[in-house]
Amino acid sequence: MRMTLRDGCAAAWNEAHSDQVPAGGFPGKALTSARHPDGLLVLSSPLFSAYSKQFADLTLQHHLPAIFVFSNFPRAGGLMSYGPNLNELYRELGVMAGKVLKGTKPADLPAERPSRLELVVNLKTAKALNLSIPNSMLLLADEVIE
Numbered sequence: 001m002r003m004t005l006r007d008g009c010a011a012a013w014n015e016a017h018s019d020q021v022p023a024g025g026f027p028g029k030a031l032t033s034a035r036h037p038d039g040l041l042v043l044s045s046p047l048f049s050a051y052s053k054q055f056a057d058l059t060l061q062h063h064l065p066a067i068f069v070f071s072n073f074p075r076a077g078g079l080m081s082y083g084p085n086l087n088e089l090y091r092e093l094g095v096m097a098g099k100v101l102k103g104t105k106p107a108d109l110p111a112e113r114p115s116r117l118e119l120v121v122n123l124k125t126a127k128a129l130n131l132s133i134p135n136s137m138l139l140l141a142d143e144v145i146e
Contacts, residue, residue, distance in 0.1 A: 040066035042073075044083070052076040056125075065129055074122040074145055079129065084114035118142040 040059065042048055048055060049072055056077035059066045068074070069083035096109055119137075122145040126133050138144055 037064065040064060042066060042068045044069040048073075052078070060125065060128055063129060065131060071118060071120040071143070074120045074125070077125060078122060079125045079131075080119070080121045082119050083117055085116065085118050088116070089114065121145065 053076040
């Protein structure tokens with residue numbers, strides 16, 4: 001049986017909610033709603049990347065731990081991220097574009113997943129949220145922001 005992200009969250013925390021952000025809207029509305037979550041898992045979106053500093057500030061203001069996919073969030077003051085390295089993705093995109101320019105049909109290029117994921121933890125934010133990050137997690141982190 002295949003489990004969805006919502007099923008996994010509900011199994012771990014008894015309850016899971018998802019909110020969609022209207023196109024072009026600021027994604028912080030979910031944080032200011034009457035339903036105050038215990039934490040956030042924010043999946044990839046250019047909209048969230050464009051507002052990473054505002055979103056990081058808002059999660060701190062609402063004392064809300066949040067995990068994002070891309071590392072620009074903890075670098076902007078958010079708690080942590082776990083996902084692919086954008087520089088590596090862009091580099092691979094360049095390699096694929098080069099192959100297309102040399103005559104390879106785009107349909108002949110393999111769809112690939114990132115070969116490596118990176119964990120970035122912001123300890124300053126963890127302290128502000130009164131959270132302790134286990135040493136075992138810090139040892140696994142690719143970057144720790146102090």
